[in-house]
Amino acid sequence: MMNGSLSQRIYFFTLSCCVLFATILGSVIWSSQTVELAFARDSYAQQVDNQTNSLKQLVISDNIYSSSYSVSHWQSLQKKLTRLLKSSPKLTPSQQTVQNSIKSQNENLKRLFSQITKNKLKNASAAIKVHLKARLMMQLEAIRSDSLQLSSIAHTDIHNTIKHEAFFIIAVSGVSIVALLFGSFTLMHIVRKSLDEVKRAFKQNHSGHFQKIHLSHPSDEFDSIVKAFNGMNDKLSETTVSLAVMKKVVEERTHILEQLSNTDPLTKVANRRALFERASMEFSRAIRSKNKLTLLLLDCDFFKRINDEFGHLFGDELLIHICNICGQEIRDIDFLARYGGEEFIIILPNCDIKGGIETANRIQHSLACHCIAMKDKEICVTLSIGVCMLSEQHKDLEQLINDTDKAMYQAKENGRNRIEVLTPPNLH
């Protein structure tokens, strides 16, 4: 029952209602028939009573001992009573006892009357005549009392039948109402609870938690929904990526893209775009906090010639080598970027001209120490480095870069592999 379908429950419910209704209807029909029969018995008892009263009347009004008295009137009434007693309706056992008594009393009545009227008691005294008349009256009274008792039993039967019927209807109705209320509340509870469980599952789905529905009150109807939902959920959980995972992937990809867009693909150091981004940030910071800022612009000497002589691949390798050397010689806070071709810029925050020259020196020295091997031949390159420190004349970053560029050109002009500083009077 508990695992049946809701429609089964409703059918069962409806069927039960029909059965209860039929029971009440049946009992009403039964009791109405019982009452009808009891009324028939009552009416029979009344007729016996009336008939007996007629006979009594006769005994009181007529002188039965008179010689002129005719017995025919009595006999016809007596016959009527006997016929009536034979035509009794179906009686209850207790009424049957009374009925037997009436019949027997009636027989006695007949015998007594015939005794009395046989010879008009010609020898008898007045006393015995009165006495026998009294006996006759007593006999009639006995029949009358019995008929009253019959009637009273019928009344009691009617009363009891109605009382029992009322009690039965009230009891059946009471039980029905309780059962109906229980049934409807259970149904409502199951439907509401199952709906809530389905709704909650949808909500959780919405927020990306793919959970199966477990019905606390299984029913065929909801089971089919749950089965479909759980199937769909399984598929969704296989194919759908959660928002958090997606965010992470996007962040990772964005990070990689950002790195790609800021990095020189060959040397893996920052490219020109990243350089300007970082440089303008450091420039603004230096201006704001009145810190020192020094730029180095490095250019590989005779790079074109090396390219031509050893090929572009070697040129590329050389550029990577220079970047590695620079990377080793600068501080963590310093920033190396490819400015273009064989030109690199190093941003040195919180560094004065002296520190800049030192760094440039270290780089040149390290590069001189680490030549690059090419077909059993050591090839050493040099750098021309321009150094310029931010000063009050620099209104923007471009001016600072330009001045550093000028210093580098001076280094080129002054014989390469050297460091030139653009001093304030020469600044733009």
Next chain:
Amino acid sequence: MDKKTLHLTAITLVICVGVIVFYVNYQSFWQPQKYLVTIAVSKTPLSTPFYVAKAIDAFDGTCVNVKFDEVIGGQKAFAKVMNGEADFGTSSDSVIAFQSLANKDFVTHVMFVQSDNDVKLITRPSAQINSAIRLKGKRIGVTKGTASEYFLSILLALEGLTTEDVQLFHFKPDELVHGFIDNKIDAFVPWEPFAFHSTKLLNKQIKIHDTKSLNILSFNLISLIADKELVEKAKCVIEGLTLAIDYIASHPEKAKRIVINELKLSAEFIEWVWPDYIFKLGLNQSLILSIKSQAIWAVETKMTEHNDIPNIENFIDSRAMLQVDPGAVNIPL
């Protein structure tokens, strides 16, 4: 089935069982105190309702525990009630009529049986008595102050005779037949079972006259004038009798068997008297009329030394019967 349903079912079951147990034991919960009552029961098949009630334990559900004191004849039962040896007694309406004339302090609670052929006239066939008129001058045995004496006087009166016209001999009911055998009397008027015993004893030597319907004998439950407690006891005795009478109506053969065993009677005898009996509880006008007419008759025929007819209604107490079956009570209140 989930836990909640299980609990609900269990609770419903417990309540149902509780209600059933309470309903079944309802009567014993409210069972009033039991009274021990002694009933002087006349040893005649007319007392069948009492024997049946005892046999089917009909008094068990009532407020009385009943003890029977078996006596021969309603007169003896009456005496036992009057001298306090018994709470109740069974008594014929004739006895009641005679005793009411003596203005004894007793009441009748209910009539439980009637017979229209209990008292019989027995003569010798050789005497050729075909009519009561032939009884004139004969020696007739009766039991004084009972239906036997009353019945004889009626028989005689029908032919214009009185008890003065015959020689009356008084015997105890069980000794009548011996008086007849010893030829002390020519005729006798016994009641059952003595009439039947006489036929068994003397077979063809007696003649039983057809006097059916001439006298209706009823047996009644009597006690001393009842106080509230005695009425309550009477009510309970009547409740037991009601069950017994229903049993007699629905199981007549079993009822006959009970009486046969209790009174050590032959089945033949029971078959002999049974058709004359009407077992029915009632308290109606006809009983009053019957007692009254017998009392008047006793006075007029000088069967008693009393001359005043008392108010018979004073010897009827309908309170107990009204509580058990008001429909069977038809007397002016």
